[in-house]
Amino acid sequence: MILVINLNASLDKRYALAELTKGEVMRADSVQNTPGGKGLHVANVATILGADTIATGFLGGKTGEFIAEALAGYGIRHDFVKIAGETRSCLAIITADGAQTEILEPGPPVSDAELKSFREKYAALLPSAEVVVASGSIPQDIDKGIYADLITAAKAAGKKFLLDTSGEALKLGIAAQPYFIKPNKDEIEALRGHRVDSEAEVIHEVKNFLAEGIGLAAVSLGADGSIVGCGEQLYRVTVPRIKAVNPVGSGDSYVAGIAVGLSRGLEMTETLRLSAAAGTANAMEAESGFVRKSTVETLLTQIKVEAIDPT
Numbered sequence: 649m650i651l652v653i654n655l656n657a658s659l660d661k662r663y664a665l666a667e668l669t670k671g672e673v674m675r676a677d678s679v680q681n682t683p684g685g686k687g688l689h690v691a692n693v694a695t696i697l698g699a700d701t702i703a704t705g706f707l708g709g710k711t712g713e714f715i716a717e718a719l720a721g722y723g724i725r726h727d728f729v730k731i732a733g734e735t736r737s738c739l740a741i742i743t744a745d746g747a748q749t750e751i752l753e754p755g756p757p758v759s760d761a762e763l764k765s766f767r768e769k770y771a772a773l774l775p776s777a778e779v780v781v782a783s784g785s786i787p788q789d790i791d792k793g794i795y796a797d798l799i800t801a802a803k804a805a806g807k808k809f810l811l812d813t814s815g816e817a818l819k820l821g822i823a824a825q826p827y828f829i830k831p832n833k834d835e836i837e838a839l840r841g842h843r844v845d846s847e848a849e850v851i852h853e854v855k856n857f858l859a860e861g862i863g864l865a866a867v868s869l870g871a872d873g874s875i876v877g878c879g880e881q882l883y884r885v886t887v888p889r890i891k892a893v894n895p896v897g898s899g900d901s902y903v904a905g906i907a908v909g910l911s912r913g914l915e916m917t918e919t920l921r922l923s924a925a926a927g928t929a930n931a932m933e934a935e936s937g938f939v940r941k942s943t944v945e946t947l948l949t950q951i952k953v954e955a956i957d958p959t
């Protein structure tokens with residue numbers, strides 16, 4: 649089973665408008681409501697790829713109920729801690745010029761008792777997981793070191809932990825040595841405080857992560873694929889050129905592919921092929937954190953995984 653942690657769930661509301669003008673009343677042409685949060689994207693894609701997956705975290709209020717029902721509709725198993733606060737909504741406004749403007753709510757308060765319930769639920773779910781994934785931001789009331797705690801517990805139980813987050817949560821998480829991380833360029837630049845441009849610089853960063861005790865470190869580069877390090881091995885993963893519709897959630901889909909590959913015990917090169925195919929398949933869809941299984945299968949043969957000389 650793949651256990652996916654999504655601490656800061658949201659109801660994602662996607663509005664289509666002709667144009668957006670500050671200070672004016674605007675009428676949306678359409679609105680789509682979908683469960684959001686990076687972990688829920690991961691759980692959705694892992695479920696579509698056929699893996700036994702369970703999502704956990706916090707849900708509250710009517711918005712939380714809506715998300716729980718929507719997840720059930722998608723066939724995503726879940727076991728969330730119910731909280732008193734209202735789960736947040738995140739707004740994405742897409743205008744005819746293709747621009748996307750986002751308003752992200754900070755998320756509800758989480759009490760100490762609710763956090764304790766989550767830690768207990770995690771401890772109860774951990775034994776039946778082969779792989780644990782934590783994706784996305786941390787609610788404002790919760791210490792940014794929580795992923796580090798969850799990583800330590802997973803490692804003690806002999807489980808692989810996949811971490812996809814940013815900022816302080818990523819920094820503290822890396823110190824606890826998760827099995828896998830997947831920063832994109834922006835996330836590495838924020839973490840290291842300097843620019844990372846050339847492939848040589850990306851490779852250097854991947855090697856640094858391995859030296860810091862990460863088992864499998866991937867730097868994703870959007871349409872340019874990814875550079876991955878695993879133990880002594882380095883790989884360049886190249887993806888086919890596609891017509892990108894909406895690449896938001898491609899990183900989450902990539903993480904889902906890694907989780908599925910690891911949970912199935914696939915060879916590393918096959919795992920990387922699956923993750924890249926899932927990331928690329930997501931970019932071909934309007935919905936974030938969604939892939940068609942048939943598209944992933946077609947793309948698998950078009951992904952190139954080559955070894956890079958580690959010296």
Ligand SMILES: Nc1ncnc2c1ncn2[C@@H]1O[C@H](COP(=O)(O)OP(=O)(O)OP(=O)(O)O)[C@@H](O)[C@H]1O
Binds near residue numbers: 868872899
């Ligand atoms: N335009 C694209 N064309 C082809 N493949 C893509 C494209 N964008 C993303 N991918 C695939 O998805 C993977 C992850 O994408 P990306 O680097 O954009 O992740 P990300 O920035 O973490 O995204 P997010 O956080 O929104 O999920 C890439 O390594 C690649 O395999």
Ligand SMILES: [Mg+2]
Binds near residue numbers: 812832899900
């Ligand atoms: Mg990402």
